[in-house]
Amino acid sequence: xxxxxxxxxxxxxxxxxxxxxxxxxxxxxxxxxxxxxxxxxxxxxxxxxxxxxxxxxxxxxxxxxxxxxxxxxxxxxxxxxxxxxxxxxxxxxxxxxxxxxxxxxxxxxxxxxxxxxxxxxxxxxxxxxxxxxxxxxxxxxxxxxxxxxxxxxxxxxxxxxxxxxxxxxxxxxxxxxxxxxxxxxxxxxxxxxxxxxxxxxxxxxxxxxxxxxxxxxxxxxxxxxxxxxxxxxxxxxxxxxxxxxxxxxxxxxxxxxxxxxxxxxxxxxxxxxxxxxxxxxxxxxxxxxxxxxxxxxxxxxxxxxxxxxxxxxxxxxxxxxxxxxxxxxxxxxxxxxxxxxxxxxxxxxxxxxxxxxxxxxxxxxxxxxxxxxxxxxxxxxxxxxxxxxx
Amino acid sequence: xxxxxxxxxxxxxxxxxxxxxxxxxxxxxxxxxxxxxxxxxxxxxxxxxxxxxxxxxxxxxxxxxxxxxxxxxxxxxxxxxxxxxxxxxxxxxxxxxxxxxxxxxxxxxxxxxxxxxxxxxxxxxxxxxxxxxxxxxxxxxxxxxxxxxxxxxxxxxxxxxxxxxxxxxxxxxxxxxxxxxxxxxxxxxxxxxxxxxxxxxxxxxxxxxxxxxxxxxxxxxxxxxxxxxxxxxxxxxxxxxxxxxxxxxxxxxxxxxxxxxxxxxxxxxxxxxxxxxxxxxxxxxxxxxxxxxxxxxxxxxxxxxxxxxxxxxxxxxxxxxxxxxxxxxxxxxxxxxxxxxxxxxxxxxxxxxx
Numbered sequence: 017x018x019x020x021x022x023x024x025x026x027x028x029x030x031x032x033x034x035x036x037x038x039x040x041x042x043x044x045x046x047x048x049x050x051x052x053x054x055x056x057x058x059x060x061x062x063x064x065x066x067x068x069x070x071x072x073x074x075x076x077x078x079x080x081x082x083x084x085x086x087x088x089x090x091x092x093x094x095x096x097x098x099x100x101x102x103x104x105x106x107x108x109x110x111x112x113x114x115x116x117x118x119x120x121x122x123x124x125x126x127x128x129x130x131x132x133x134x135x136x137x138x139x140x141x142x143x144x145x146x147x148x149x150x151x152x153x154x155x156x157x158x159x160x161x162x163x164x165x166x167x168x169x170x171x172x173x174x175x176x177x178x179x180x181x182x183x184x185x186x187x188x189x190x191x192x193x194x195x196x197x198x199x200x201x202x203x204x205x206x207x208x209x210x211x212x213x214x215x216x217x218x219x220x221x222x223x224x225x226x227x228x229x230x231x232x233x234x235x236x237x238x239x240x241x242x243x244x245x246x247x248x249x250x251x252x253x254x255x256x257x258x259x260x261x262x263x264x265x266x267x268x269x270x271x272x273x274x275x276x277x278x279x280x281x282x283x284x285x286x287x288x289x290x291x292x293x294x295x296x297x298x299x300x301x302x303x304x305x306x307x308x309x310x311x312x313x314x315x316x317x318x319x320x321x322x323x324x325x326x327x328x329x330x331x332x333x334x335x336x337x338x339x340x341x342x343x344x345x346x347x348x349x350x351x352x353x354x355x356x357x358x359x360x361x362x363x364x365x366x367x368x369x370x371x372x373x374x375x376x377x378x379x380x381x382x383x384x385x386x387x388x389x390x391x392x393x394x395x396x397x398x399x400x401x402x403x404x405x406x
Numbered sequence: 407x408x409x410x411x412x413x414x415x416x417x418x419x420x421x422x423x424x425x426x427x428x429x430x431x432x433x434x435x436x437x438x439x440x441x442x443x444x445x446x447x448x449x450x451x452x453x454x455x456x457x458x459x460x461x462x463x464x465x466x467x468x469x470x471x472x473x474x475x476x477x478x479x480x481x482x483x484x485x486x487x488x489x490x491x492x493x494x495x496x497x498x499x500x501x502x503x504x505x506x507x508x509x510x511x512x513x514x515x516x517x518x519x520x521x522x523x524x525x526x527x528x529x530x531x532x533x534x535x536x537x538x539x540x541x542x543x544x545x546x547x548x549x550x551x552x553x554x555x556x557x558x559x560x561x562x563x564x565x566x567x568x569x570x571x572x573x574x575x576x577x578x579x580x581x582x583x584x585x586x587x588x589x590x591x592x593x594x595x596x597x598x599x600x601x602x603x604x605x606x607x608x609x610x611x612x613x614x615x616x617x618x619x620x621x622x623x624x625x626x627x628x629x630x631x632x633x634x635x636x637x638x639x640x641x642x643x644x645x646x647x648x649x650x651x652x653x654x655x656x657x658x659x660x661x662x663x664x665x666x667x668x669x670x671x672x673x674x675x676x677x678x679x680x681x682x683x684x685x686x687x688x689x690x691x692x693x694x695x696x697x698x699x700x701x702x703x704x705x706x707x708x709x710x711x712x713x714x715x716x717x718x719x720x721x722x723x724x725x726x727x728x729x730x731x732x733x734x735x736x737x738x739x740x741x742x743x744x745x746x747x748x749x750x751x752x753x754x755x756x757x758x759x760x
Binding site: 023024026027029030031032033034035036038039041042049052056059060062063064065066067068069070076077078085099101105106107108109110111112113114115116117118120121124125130131132133134135136137138139144145155156159160162163164176178179181182183184185187190192196199200203204207223224225226227228229230231238265269271293294295296299300302303306321322323324325326327329362363364 | 413414419421429445469476488492495513514528533536541543548551554576581582616659674692745747
């Protein structure tokens with residue numbers, strides 16, 4: 017049975033690149049990869065996972081970064097009896113030299129299954145499957161080549177950034193520098209879980225939000241600008257001359273009716289007070305329209321998936337912050353939020369759930385942030401106000 | 407023992423020279439053809455990006471293969487996107503065709519740029535996760551085989567972001583995707599009382615339940631818990647804190663499909679994905695029922711949406727009642743929310759379509 021994988025073989029067919037082919041490739045050189053294929057086939061037959069819950073393993077000095085994993089059929093697949101995941105903190109923006117990538121491959125060839133995820137959902141390099149004995153030497157070899165573990169458990173998870181100014185004209189602050197800076201600052205918070213639950217930080221350079229920060233980061237950092245977007249009228253005319261329907265596709269789609277189009281002179285005019293910096297016109301006319309020059313970010317909090325009280329999108333906490341090294345204002349804010357959450361949060365309670373339970377008003381007061389209308393869509397409709405009982 | 411807390415490598419060491427030179431100076435970009443971007447800098451430098459689909463779950467030999475291409479054409483550098491695509495960057499236009507040729511020789515597609523369907527963000531599934539209610543990699547492979555033409559072309563009204571999560575923990579931003587496939591359990595936990603004593607903290611387990619379904623066992627001699635099955639909605643939060651309460655079940659487990667979410671702030675604000683199909687059985691290796699629903703929704707959307715309109719924006723414009731009609735997906739009692747933010751979804755106007 018272990019040598020035959022008729023169900024998985026089906027997934028070698030078709031045009032999209034096959035992960036089954038990849039496991040088969042690794043299994044030629046590695047027994048754990050071969051057993052991984054076998055146990056996956058068994059799951060396909062049984063329609064259930066064969067991985068057991070948890071198991072605390074790790075490397076000396078850290079409380080996380082390794083996900084313990086054991087299979088429930090070790091007698092059939094002894095080489096994946098223990099098959100732990102190593103999360104490796106990626107370089108900001110997921111840029112690599114081939115030298116660094118080849119070094120990671122060599123370490124993983126020596127100490128692991130030879131299977132990886134480039135990358136995991138949070139952004140780490142995932143080295144998929146090794147034994148308990150190999151964890152420490154694998155970690156030591158990784159630090160030798162300049163890599164370190166990412167976050168897991170109730171810790172700061174590996175922060176991630178969009179491609180930013182490295183290859184995008186829309187980045188309103190340096191996403192890579194910010195994320196690298198705070199990752200280095202908060203190494204202790206990443207490696208030693210001590211909070212009620214996980215905390216995620218993600219930075220997108222513009223409101224397109226290419227790292228989906230607003231949906232999943234407890235602290236969401238999204239680039240925006242204070243001044244007006246820039247329009248190059250000559251380039252606008254070129255779009256129009258090529259038959260691009262600026263009225264229908266740009267002006268009519270502006271969510272706040274902030275653009276005017278003069279068909280005769282082929283001029284596009286911005287009503288700056290009405291613009292909410294959504295990116296639509298910029299996205300569709302990148303040669304003619306650009307973000308403003310006074311860049312910074314909107315800081316939002318609370319984004320998370322449904323478990324447990326339901327999903328939240330991040331909401332506005334600080335409408336605008338200029339983000340420049342050494343980012344002290346942002347770091348101070350983070351420390352205040354963590355202290356408050358740590359003090360008040362229940363086990364497995366994410367920041368958004370705690371703020372909802374205790375109230376945004378109380379949170380703002382205790383963090384020391386003044387309420388502004390940009391924080392809400394609309395004010396309350398009910399009369400139940402808790403006035404100060406002095 | 408080696409060093410600790412050294413952090414990731416400085417990203418500056420990972421940037422190709424063309425990027426270092428033009429960092430923060432990019433002026434505009436254009437899509438040259440499917441999968442190929444051209445960025446132009448204030449310095450007039452040009453940078454070509456070739457975006458390549460990857461199965462994400464890859465061997466080290468795969469990584470070495472793409473390194474060979476990057477060594478040959480890209481100054482020994484490459485990058486990955488937030489959707490697992492590989493990007494080859496070059497300032498030499500003549501390299502574009504050569505890179506595409508070499509990439510295709512490896513059996514990898516070039517695409518994922520513009521109004522198309524890019525790679526599917528997904529989780530581990532049966533390949534490595536203890537709480538998976540379905541597989542992830544196999545679902546992704548099956549869906550992308552079917553939607554392959556949309557990866558390598560640019561012909562949709564707007565892009566469609568698809569995500570797969572193997573359980574409702576939803577590692578990744580599944581809940582704000584144009585289309586999301588989520589593994590679900592449909593049977594309450596099976597309690598192993600002997601294991602509960604050994605492995606679980608009872609107050610934490612009771613507190614973990616969002617509906618208060620978990621109680622102390624009525625027999626004081628049994629140091630365990632019971633579950634009021636009528637209150638259980640199979641979230642598996644109890645299983646996360648107490649391994650003696652697994653919910654996985656070959657007959658009960660399957661997937662749900664959600665639609666209409668987005669994270670971008672362009673035009674409409676970000677939106678959650680909404681339930682369209684409450685349950686489909688796990689049918690490995692190819693999950694044909696799931697693939698058919700995804701394919702159908704993509705087709706109906708492509709035929710009806712206006713240019714630049716995301717799936718969720720299109721549905722909001724035409725109304726969900728119209729969406730269910732156009733896609734022939736049955737609307738059931740399961741579609742009506744009864745959890746924490748339910749009332750916000752009830753219609754408080756006489757405006758609707760027949």
